[in-house]
Amino acid sequence: MLSYDFDWSVLWKHPYGRWMLEGIWTTITLSSLAFLIAVTLGLMVGVFRVLPNRITRLIGGSYVELIRNTPYLVQLFFWYFGLPSLLPQASEKWIYDHVPSLPYWTGVVCLGVYTASRVGEQIRAGMISIPTDQYQAAFSTGLTTYQTYRYVIIPYAIRIIIPPFTTEFLTCFKNSALTMTIGVLETTGASYLIDSYTWHGLETTTAASVVYIVITLCVVLLMAWVERRIHIPGMIARGR
Amino acid sequence: MIQIKNVSKWYGDFQVLRDVNEEVKQGQTVVVCGPSGSGKSTLLRCINGLEPFQHGEIIVDGVSVSDPATNLYRLRTEIGMVFQRFELYPHMTALQNITLAPMKVRKKSRREAADHAMKLLERVGIPEKAHEHPANLSGGQQQRVAIARSLAMEPKIMMFDEPTSALDPEMIKEVLDVMVDLSTGGMTMIVVTHEMGFAREVAEEIIFMDEGSIIERGTDISFFQNPKSPRTKDFLDKILM
Ligand SMILES: Nc1ncnc2c1ncn2[C@@H]1O[C@H](COP(=O)(O)OP(=O)(O)OP(=O)(O)O)[C@@H](O)[C@H]1O
Ligand SMILES: [Mg+2]
Numbered sequence: 134m135l136s137y138d139f140d141w142s143v144l145w146k147h148p149y150g151r152w153m154l155e156g157i158w159t160t161i162t163l164s165s166l167a168f169l170i171a172v173t174l175g176l177m178v179g180v181f182r183v184l185p186n187r188i189t190r191l192i193g194g195s196y197v198e199l200i201r202n203t204p205y206l207v208q209l210f211f212w213y214f215g216l217p218s219l220l221p222q223a224s225e226k227w228i229y230d231h232v233p234s235l236p237y238w239t240g241v242v243c244l245g246v247y248t249a250s251r252v253g254e255q256i257r258a259g260m261i262s263i264p265t266d267q268y269q270a271a272f273s274t275g276l277t278t279y280q281t282y283r284y285v286i287i288p289y290a291i292r293i294i295i296p297p298f299t300t301e302f303l304t305c306f307k308n309s310a311l312t313m314t315i316g317v318l319e320t321t322g323a324s325y326l327i328d329s330y331t332w333h334g335l336e337t338t339t340a341a342s343v344v345y346i347v348i349t350l351c352v353v354l355l356m357a358w359v360e361r362r363i364h365i366p367g368m369i370a371r372g373r
Numbered sequence: 374m375i376q377i378k379n380v381s382k383w384y385g386d387f388q389v390l391r392d393v394n395e396e397v398k399q400g401q402t403v404v405v406c407g408p409s410g411s412g413k414s415t416l417l418r419c420i421n422g423l424e425p426f427q428h429g430e431i432i433v434d435g436v437s438v439s440d441p442a443t444n445l446y447r448l449r450t451e452i453g454m455v456f457q458r459f460e461l462y463p464h465m466t467a468l469q470n471i472t473l474a475p476m477k478v479r480k481k482s483r484r485e486a487a488d489h490a491m492k493l494l495e496r497v498g499i500p501e502k503a504h505e506h507p508a509n510l511s512g513g514q515q516q517r518v519a520i521a522r523s524l525a526m527e528p529k530i531m532m533f534d535e536p537t538s539a540l541d542p543e544m545i546k547e548v549l550d551v552m553v554d555l556s557t558g559g560m561t562m563i564v565v566t567h568e569m570g571f572a573r574e575v576a577e578e579i580i581f582m583d584e585g586s587i588i589e590r591g592t593d594i595s596f597f598q599n600p601k602s603p604r605t606k607d608f609l610d611k612i613l614m
Binding site: 264266267269270271272273274275276277280284285288289292363365366368 | 418421423446447449450452453454456457458460461462463464473474477478505506508509519522523525526
């Protein structure tokens with residue numbers, strides 16, 4: 134017999150239940166906001182890398198190489214512990230003491246910047262996979278640049294980009310767990326905190342895992358539905 | 374209909390077109406041939422303003438292509454273009470491919486555009502494929518839809534850039550038949566192709582390009598029998614084998 138006494142009630146007993154729910158909510162909002170930054174910044178980086186301009190390509194390329202080739206955890210520490218130490222000591226202390234939810238917003242920015250480097254690469258890959266003749270075919274019928282992008286290129290590119298985007302969002306969502314290392318009480322952080330009060334880590338980490346799985350499955354199902362809706366008949370879906 | 378006068382074009386230091394002169398009269402079909410990299414596609418792209426050129430002049434239906442005041446979007450509606458790899462829009466059906474430009478550029482109603490598109494699909498012989506997506510069509514069928522898409526703008530000129538070189542042999546004829554039909558119907562055409570049978574049948578003039586210049590030109594068959602330069606002879610020997 135194991136001597137471990139299961140007590141699942143730690144998951145909903147006051148105040149742990151509230152911590153857990155707040156953790157889940159934090160995970161969802163933090164990873165969604167980060168992904169919003171990732172898509173906006175990633176679109177810029179991706180477009181920068183395909184523009185016929187050496188300077189934008191250098192900027193985009195350096196960004197991707199710098200961010201993609203350093204561990205995400207190091208970046209998180211850099212943003213939270215490293216960057217503020219550049220400031221004079223008084224203002225550094227003031228920031229840690231007075232900026233509300235500093236770990237949370239640092240997590241959003243860091244995760245967003247990190248994911249942008251990956252999203253940017255996907256966008257670049259999607260754009261360069263559309264042959265230039267496709268643009269020219271549209272132009273040759275008299276469509277304007279705007280109409281060509283609006284009716285031909287973007288609808289085409291979206292279908293190419295959606296499967297890798299789903300993967301990137303899920304990675305972003307799971308990476309949000311690491312923000313507990315700078316003190317964000319998201320799902321993983323909350324389960325760790327409850328464990329430290331109750332010694333029921335098995336229950337809390339199991340619950341956290343279930344939360345991640347359920348949300349991931351929901352996203353996968355949603356995106357599969359979206360992909361089916363916009364699927365191009367006769368074209369084989371590209372692998373993940 | 375088309376006057377090309379002393380046109381030269383460079384990509385950086387590399388000269389793609391060298392002092393090209395050519396005139397295509399209304400209703401004529403001109404066939405352009407020449408080895409890979411000789412500038413054939415570039416010449417077509419200069420004619421409808423998809424590529425700028427640095428020197429010379431191109432006049433299409435009285436309008437100068439390089440004049441900054443020219444509305445290139447308008448000009449392009451007068452010139453249909455067919456590509457080697459069809460370039461149909463993969464997310465649209467054959468019918469939607471054909472009706473897009475008439476609806477967005479000419480502001481035709483969906484109904485009117487679709488009626489016209491169906492007539493064109495009949496003309497190229499595949500009305501039953503109207504609601505298929507490109508990926509479900511054979512190469513020959515896709516190219517015929519692409520031709521119908523260009524014709525939908527009722528252009529005065531049609532340009533073809535190696536329209537059959539991506540096709541299996543058994544599909545080449547169905548595309549060439551449509552093109553012969555267009556040519557004999559009085560369309561002004563510039564066709565980049567190595568299908569010499571087609572050239573013999575309908576071309577009023579055949580020009581041979583090499584390294585950016587037109588080095589040989591001839592009306593019909595004389596071109597094949599006594600090419601002036603050894604370069605042309607060499608090339609013709611290869612493609613006529
Ligand atoms: N955007 C570009 N930048 C630089 N060089 C180019 C560009 N497009 C074409 N070229 C070069 O210009 C030359 C002519 O190209 P073009 O495509 O017009 O040849 P082509 O006669 O159509 O050949 P093919 O039979 O292979 O289609 C080639 O040497 C090509 O490498
Ligand atoms: Mg070419």
